[in-house]
Amino acid sequence: EAQVTQNPRYLITVTGKKLTVTCSQNMNHEYMSWYRQDPGLGLRQIYYSMNVEVTDKGDVPEGYKVSRKEKRNFPLILESPSPNQTSLYFCASSFPGHRQYFGPGTRLTVT
Amino acid sequence: SQQGEEDPQALSIQEGENATMNCSYKTSINNLQWYRQNSGRGLVHLILIRSNEREKHSGRLRVTLDTSKKSSSLLITASRAADTASYFCATDGVNAGGTSYGKLTFGQGTILTVHP
Numbered sequence: 199e200a201q202v203t204q205n206p207r208y209l210i211t212v213t214g215k216k217l218t219v220t221c222s223q224n225m226n227h228e229y230m231s232w233y234r235q236d237p238g239l240g241l242r243q244i245y246y247s248m249n250v251e252v253t254d255k256g257d258v259p260e261g262y263k264v265s266r267k268e269k270r271n272f273p274l275i276l277e278s279p280s281p282n283q284t285s286l287y288f289c290a291s292s293f294p295g296h297r298q299y300f301g302p303g304t305r306l307t308v309t
Numbered sequence: 310s311q312q313g314e315e316d317p318q319a320l321s322i323q324e325g326e327n328a329t330m331n332c333s334y335k336t337s338i339n340n341l342q343w344y345r346q347n348s349g350r351g352l353v354h355l356i357l358i359r360s361n362e363r364e365k366h367s368g369r370l371r372v373t374l375d376t377s378k379k380s381s382s383l384l385i386t387a388s389r390a391a392d393t394a395s396y397f398c399a400t401d402g403v404n405a406g407g408t409s410y411g412k413l414t415f416g417q418g419t420i421l422t423v424h425p
Contacts, residue, residue: 231413240397240417241352256412286349295339295401295409300352 200225204289204301211279212309219274219304221289227299229292230272231256232264234285235303241288247272248294279308315398315416323424328385330419332398333378339401339409341374341381346395346418355383355396388423395420 202223211217223230231246233256243256247266261283263275272291276283284307290298316331332341343355358365358374358381365372371384385392395418401409 233415238417241399241415243412243414246412254412257414288352290413297342297354297357298399298413299354300344302351303349 200299202289202291202299202301204287204304206304207302208305210307210309213280214278217276217279217306219276219287219289219306221272221274221301222270223272223289223291223299224270225291225299226269227291227293228269229294229298230266231290231298232262232272232274233288233290234258234283235288236285244274244287279306281308284308315396315419317419318417319420319422321422321424322388324388324390326388326423328388328392328421328423330383330396330398330421332381332383332416334381334398334400334414335379336400337403337407338376339403341372342399342401342413343370343372343381343383344397344399346397348394352397385421388421390423390425393421393423 205220228249232244233241235241242258244262245264247253250269253264287304289301292298314333340357340359342357344352346352356367356372358372369386374381397415397418399413399415
């Protein structure tokens with residue numbers, strides 16, 4: 199089954215404690231992306247990757263890091279989380295120019 | 310920056326009525342996509358319309374695209390209570406060479422409520 203998986207689905211953490219949200223896709227997509235969703239702001243892109251070892255900043259990259267060492271995986275790293283990074287995070291993948299497939303979301307709370 | 314601007318922000322209708330949502334954008338696109346999201350859950354892809362297409366249908370959905378006005382509309386006909394959700398448009402931009410660079414930009418969404 200074609201899918202994008204994210205882990206964990208829910209996470210409560212404290213300010214400053216490094217965390218990683220994993221994202222994996224099984225469709226051999228070149229393109230992967232991370233979004234955050236906040237009430238009234240829609241989805242905003244954090245980082246995206248056109249292929250292995252190729253990443254670029256989206257609209258709200260501050261405070262986040264990504265890496266794309268393998269085609270199927272695109273982890274999102276928060277080196278020092280802060281409360282303003284409390285949000286709902288989505289990973290997505292696609293072939294360029296085609297529809298995106300979204301993961302189920304990760305609800306992160308930073309206290 | 311948010312390229313897609315959606316209108317209205319909220320729409321409340323009765324079951325059986327049609328619902329129309331509009332999306333405007335600012336730059337050249339490869340395609341425009343519409344997604345649905347039920348209350349804080351995952352995004353469901355509805356339809357993708359390419360820049361050289363003007364209209365597309367899928368079941369009760371009809372999407373139009375006017376690239377000269379940089380706008381799109383989503384029409385849901387004969388709405389049902391189960392259509393209650395947030396609807397987002399997302400644009401897939403193009404680079405200077407005219408090809409997609411795979412960056413989707415979402416609008417803020419329209420909240421649709423369909424009353425039984």
